[in-house]
Amino acid sequence: MNQCTIYVSIQQCEKVVAAIVEAFRDQLVEVSADERAVTVTDKKWFSKSKITFNLMREDDDQEDFLQMKKGMYGFFAQIETAHEKVQQKLLYQITALNVAVGIVASKEFDQKTFAAIMAIAEEVHGIVFLPTGDMLDKQGRLILNTAGESEVDDFLVTVSVDLIDGHIQPSQSGEARKERSIKLLQEQGIPYIPHLPVIVGDEDAVIRSKDEMVQRAIALCLIAVYAGGIAENGQIKEEREFIEGIIEQFGAAEFFTEKERDFLNDPQPDRTDMIQMAWMYECYWVLLWALGYVEELHFPDEICDVNTAIDALRSAGDYDTFYGNAVVRSKQEILDQADLIYRYDWACVDARINNRTVAGGLNDEVVVERHRALNWLVRYMEDDWDHVSTDT
Incomplete structure (x- = not known):
């Protein structure tokens, strides 16, 4: 084995770098200027080996990190095991991770190298994922593997105080x-x-302010109406002209997010995007409830009453009336x-x-x-x- 990954829940990434430097203090350690890469070189008389540590942080690329966590979550969630308590805690730990340290060596890990890696994990309260699919705790004990085996009776979830x-x-x-x-x-x-x-x-x-709620509610309603319209009849030009009129009526041009504006301006929107934006009726319904327009949020077993949702905005007729009639819930x-x-x-x-x-x-x-x-x-x-x- 010449690679593995340490996963950590920690706010101060420099603590991870410091742990690597300390664990390999008897070797040549080079840290990149942005502290996202650490190279450890062990020079001997007739050989030289190198270990590279690449740090990935959730706040650097939230979408990629989220997809990685979802993949790991799914991997361990599908394992059949008698250690369900440990499994559930591992899954929760995965949701709290925000730093991944990919480790690759030019040679197979020897006992000393792996011990140093585990020392890093212990210092930063990390978990270690091996190429075999084994997940180890900071003490090197098996939390869970693909066979559903575990060496621990319980697992302490670690979430950084800073997080x-x-x-x-x-x-x-x-x-x-x-x-x-x-x-x-x-x-x-x-x-x-x-x-x-x-x-x-x-x-x-x-809680969000009344202004924020009202503006978001209007944007969600209009984006859902537009998405539903073009999904149903495919008349993009006509539907856009229609929705632009309502946007002007409510003074809502600045209420949309970047993604929503891109969707509104797309000459050939993807059908998947249409469907996703049409689902915004459900989000709009929640905001109608928060603004007092809907009496209660029913058990979420079926979609909201779309006609009632649209009527709330249509009957108001303009921004000031919609805002004035809203009573924000506690x-x-x-x-x-x-x-x-x-x-x-x-x-x-x-x-x-x-x-x-x-x-x-x-x-x-x-x-x-x-x-x-x-x-x-x-x-x-x-x-x-x-x-x-x-x-x-």
């Missing part, structure tokens, strides 16, 4: 909200895991729904990974769009609309 944001910061209100959600899940027969974290509590939550109500949808989405993801029907009749497409909207409302990770995460 604990509002989504997972424990709080009294957050814990109470989680308990209420779990009680409802039990009543509805929806699977759940008790160690799925709390979301941001009342004490720390900062922070507590919005957080209640955000916590519940987070756990619904976990059940959907778990079912999808394990090729099972989603329990309780949940519609996974409705769930994920609601999750997107609610995470935006509670400022999860402070993501803008185009990059809202729906982690589970």
